[in-house]
Amino acid sequence: MRALIPVAALLVGCGSNTSGDAHLLVAAASDLSGVMPALAAAFEAAHGVPVVATMGSSGQLAQQILQGAPVDVFLSADAGSVDQLEARGRLEPGTRAVYAIGSLVLLAGRISEPPETLGAVAETAYARVALANPDHAPYGAAARQALEAAGILEAVAGRLVIAENVRQTVQFAETRSVDVAIAALSLMDSTRHRWTVVPAGAHEPLAQTAAVIAGRPQTASARAFVGFLTGEQGREILARHRFTLP
């Protein structure tokens, strides 16, 4: 591996021109994968700045940003991952904003009707229940809280299938790899999915928080993006994808 270092060092020079373009890189929580194309298109039309999105669980994205990923704007599915970055001084001061409130759903998978209530997931018919990894995915953490609040976490513990992020829980349900998935309302598509909404009181609110990352060359565009997201146009697009607005 050491022998590769000079080779790698040589390559850095030719990389600078590719990273110097005017794209805004948005690290977006995976529950935004349905809405990001619309947000990116509307922002580019209004501000002339193309947006590229990299998706993942909020916790994973926060780790990547801490490791130096060239991210301009972070759209988390919770407040905690943004707190982490703020504590390490990685945010432009005063740029945090709650842009949406997320909701959990029970998405039908191999069993074609979704459970009517969260408590019904305890029924043994639901032999495989997908949820996002509670350690780093906010929707997974909320799902675990809700299962615990319903008093069925222990009953279903042996049947949980842990997805890397909430978008993957939807994929598990779509491919009928699980009986039911605890997923995000924003990823639901009425032509493909059947779901039940989990009442918001069952878990801590998913206060989806945006922030501008410090020390990047395009903080002005990044601030404009957060402004756009929390402004009239952004709110309208988010509402269309079933987000609750703050």
Added chain:
Amino acid sequence: MSPLQLSGLVTVVATTAIVAVGVPLAWLLARQRLPGGVLIETLILLPLVLPPSVVGYYLLMGLGEAGPLAAVGVRLLFTWQGAAVASAVVGLPLLVKSGKAAFASVDAALEDAARVCGSSEWEVFTRVTLPLARRGLAAGVVLAAARAFGEFGATLMVAGSIPGRTQTLPLAIYDAVQAGRYADAHTLVLLTSVLAFLSLLLVARLERDSVMVRPHPVMPRGGP
């Protein structure tokens, strides 16, 4: 850049690095009694059997903010160059392994013959050893390039999955499946499978031919 273009770029750069490092290394391991040669070889081959997450972890430490490269101002995490480093590290063992075998199969008597005729060591290498080992080496290069092209796990850890910047073909497939874009995934999976199949076909051909052209010894060493 499209995922295919990015994969092409990463593969070409990684393969160039693999050849530059791997060919001399394979020759050294086959022909010289290096102190600790077995240890060096084992270390180089490790990425063949280590889980991608372990390779990714080492690279994350090596290329990250606390690593030796960052100390000299080189930042490769979340760049295509970082993806190329990951691809090179996992591809290198394949060239070293088949390259070593290729060099070892070259009859040392032919090299000695060239020396007797007054060739320098460099001439012996470039005009005798390398041409005789070329089939096996070429097979190793194709295998290493194919592995570099297909690298996924370590790349995801060190380069992320940034569309247009670090999202290579394998990462784009993973992303498409996660997002439920199965039509995109089908196309990319088909493309990748065809490319992988063709590479292996090429390797099989090169290996078969290398057996056929293996020379007979013309000058027995020692003798009565």
